[in-house]
Amino acid sequence: MRASDSIWRDAIDVDLARHPGGSIDADVAVIGSGLGGLSAALHLLLTRPGRSVVVLEASQLGHGASSRSAGMLTPGVGQNLPGIIRRAGKASAKAMYEATLHAVEYAGELTREQDIDCQLRMSGQLAIAHGRSGRHRLAVVAAALGQLGLPHETMNDAQLSETLRLAVVAGGRGPAALRLPIAGVLNPGLLVSGLARAVMRRGGRLYSGARVLAIGRGRPVHLPIAGGGEVRARDVVVATSAYSESLGVQRGRVIPVHLRVLLTAPLDDRQLDRLGWAGREGVIDSRRIFNYFRLTEDRRVLFGGGVPIYRKGGATDEHGSRDVFDPLRGELAATFGEDLGLRVERAWSGPIGYVLDTLPVIQRLHTHPSVVFVGGWCGHGIALSLRSGKWVADIIDGAAAPADLPWFRAAAPLVPFEPVRRIAVPACSWGMSLLDRL
Numbered sequence: 001m002r003a004s005d006s007i008w009r010d011a012i013d014v015d016l017a018r019h020p021g022g023s024i025d026a027d028v029a030v031i032g033s034g035l036g037g038l039s040a041a042l043h044l045l046l047t048r049p050g051r052s053v054v055v056l057e058a059s060q061l062g063h064g065a066s067s068r069s070a071g072m073l074t075p076g077v078g079q080n081l082p083g084i085i086r087r088a089g090k091a092s093a094k095a096m097y098e099a100t101l102h103a104v105e106y107a108g109e110l111t112r113e114q115d116i117d118c119q120l121r122m123s124g125q126l127a128i129a130h131g132r133s134g135r136h137r138l139a140v141v142a143a144a145l146g147q148l149g150l151p152h153e154t155m156n157d158a159q160l161s162e163t164l165r166l167a168v169v170a171g172g173r174g175p176a177a178l179r180l181p182i183a184g185v186l187n188p189g190l191l192v193s194g195l196a197r198a199v200m201r202r203g204g205r206l207y208s209g210a211r212v213l214a215i216g217r218g219r220p221v222h223l224p225i226a227g228g229g230e231v232r233a234r235d236v237v238v239a240t241s242a243y244s245e246s247l248g249v250q251r252g253r254v255i256p257v258h259l260r261v262l263l264t265a266p267l268d269d270r271q272l273d274r275l276g277w278a279g280r281e282g283v284i285d286s287r288r289i290f291n292y293f294r295l296t297e298d299r300r301v302l303f304g305g306g307v308p309i310y311r312k313g314g315a316t317d318e319h320g321s322r323d324v325f326d327p328l329r330g331e332l333a334a335t336f337g338e339d340l341g342l343r344v345e346r347a348w349s350g351p352i353g354y355v356l357d358t359l360p361v362i363q364r365l366h367t368h369p370s371v372v373f374v375g376g377w378c379g380h381g382i383a384l385s386l387r388s389g390k391w392v393a394d395i396i397d398g399a400a401a402p403a404d405l406p407w408f409r410a411a412a413p414l415v416p417f418e419p420v421r422r423i424a425v426p427a428c429s430w431g432m433s434l435l436d437r438l
């Protein structure tokens, strides 16, 4: 599948100039035009108007995960809340979760202020019980949310079926679903385009086809561009997430794993009536290896999930084979029921930056003090990457770490290198699916 199969790419209507070659000087160069890079560029221009900011994109605007996501604006960080509490303690887990709630709300503020219509709906999010242990897992999450005073509602079967009627919800004792009220869905293509326009309106320069080959040391930082030319900048922001290893940044710490999604044909009235889903909530299921899905504005089901895939050598290009989508087709049919007659029209995949402890990384690099890294969202990046632009601007302008949160750190924990990694990543995923089935 190719990135261009993503329906969101159809909505990207901003053409970037090609990098002109030669030497360009800037106060700040941002590498990567995903949500992380665009938000950093925008906030650098908002906090200090007139600053010269250049965004360098190896491919096309929003080429990476940002134009291929499910568009679910969700609170929380990678691992589930009880796991984060066990590892980081209650106070830190609460602070992180609250920061992500603010990030979700900030997406609304930022898009309103910047006049970005990205079809944002604050629909809330459902976590539904799946499998025999599903209700128990949801009860544990609900208890953790309750213990920390975080917003949520539990739903019984009747309440869930008034909201959404699925084939897959497991029986048993405990909640059928949780509702997270501070969450939403949006159109990632419109978001990327709107952010790029906002950066340009404030004088930011964005270039496509500008693959940065290396990051120089010292100040100004020299960034050679593939095909000729270079950019010299006083400060650099690296917002390349899954692609960072190829720049020699966060090597072995932020690794690329591929997520997959399917998109159905628009649902007809009969199909929608059967499902309910008037609130168009984003949905995730309760498993360790979970599925997630939502309804698009044009009534298609966008369905993602399954085991994240690590490819040999940390490859970040698209899968050549359609077979990788077969298990997901089975999950789609099982979730909605074969008889609903959903027809898949598109499928695509995209690489995300995965971190062993599932927390992002936002800080200056020890090895390159003029360089700030931002990324490693572990698949939950829409809200946090939008919010991170302000944090990045604060770090560049010399403010202390913006808050006492564990993700303001220079490096993530080291993941084993190849060939161990190639065995360990699928083995972990397999182990988690097995636990889900048991």
Ligand SMILES: Cc1cc2nc3c(=O)[nH]c(=O)nc-3n(C[C@H](O)[C@H](O)[C@H](O)COP(=O)(O)OP(=O)(O)OC[C@H]3O[C@@H](n4cnc5c(N)ncnc54)[C@H](O)[C@@H]3O)c2cc1C
Pocket: 031, 032, 033, 034, 035, 036, 037, 056, 057, 058, 059, 060, 061, 062, 063, 064, 065, 066, 067, 068, 069, 070, 071, 072, 073, 074, 210, 211, 212, 213, 239, 240, 241, 242, 243, 244, 247, 259, 260, 261, 304, 348, 349, 350, 351, 352, 374, 375, 376, 377, 378, 379, 380, 381, 382, 383, 385
């Ligand atoms: C299938 C899928 C579903 C997802 N669903 C959700 C979801 O529902 N909710 C959610 O919160 N998150 C989701 N995510 C994750 C989310 O999309 C990302 O976390 C978010 O978009 C932030 O991305 P980013 O800007 O850090 O990285 P990216 O969007 O990957 O941007 C990195 C950019 O850097 C560019 N680049 C790389 N190397 C270089 C170089 N050397 N020189 C110049 N440019 C370079 C790349 O071309 C790319 O455009 C999903 C991701 C995928 C793939």
